[in-house]
Amino acid sequence: MPYHHGDLRRALLDTALAAIVEQGPVAISLRELARRAGVSHAAPTHHFRDKTGLLTAIATEGWSLLADALDAVTDRDFAELGVAYVVFATTHPAHFAVMRAPGLVRADDHGLVAAQQRAGASLGTEPDGAPRDRTTALAGWSLVHGLSSLLLEGMVAPDPGSDVESLARAVTGRLGRPLPGRNPR
Incomplete structure (x- = not known):
């Protein structure tokens, strides 16, 4: 679900929730989350640090x-x-x-x-x-x-x-x- 303006934090949370359903919370990575959301790999760290x-x-x-x-x-x-x-x-x-x-x-x-x-x-x-x-x-x-x-x-x-x-x-x-x-x- 590529991000298109609006609430990036919410978009990242929603993308993470979808990834967690697929692969569990341990396997999730911020880099993969950014890729799925269609944003720079640094974008998630601005909202969640890690x-x-x-x-x-x-x-x-x-x-x-x-x-x-x-x-x-x-x-x-x-x-x-x-x-x-x-x-x-x-x-x-x-x-x-x-x-x-x-x-x-x-x-x-x-x-x-x-x-x-x-x-x-x-x-x-x-x-x-x-x-x-x-x-x-x-x-x-x-x-x-x-x-x-x-x-x-x-x-x-x-x-x-x-x-x-x-x-x-x-x-x-x-x-x-x-x-x-x-x-x-």
Whole structure:
């Protein structure tokens, strides 16, 4: 996608996201990014300084988009927050890939930390604003993160005639419920 005037930073991010979907975040290079965008090889360094800066910008954007998706769950239902997480991950696979590769970004970047904290606050807060039990929040996050990864890796897929949201809702609906055939203690 050759760049033609406008927002070069955004064009570089979009080009990087496409490259990440194709080859993963580790394989991306600023020189290849510039070539794909049709700009000089130095252009990306003016906006991101280096590859780590580029990936930090992508991770920050990803965490912000995830926080927005979680904030859109108006009733703050824990299972529905999980559905929003899975839908985000599967519709933003490049962001999600960078977000789960913390060694590739500047972990102390203020924008990144703020975006991570904002997303974490949604997952870690009960509908009444009280802190969610840490173990419960971790169990829920593990479940939806695992489901997201399995979907992105092609290990599971929604049933024919279904979609990711329905599958995620069926899986997160198990949160806090006894399994069929088991008596709660």
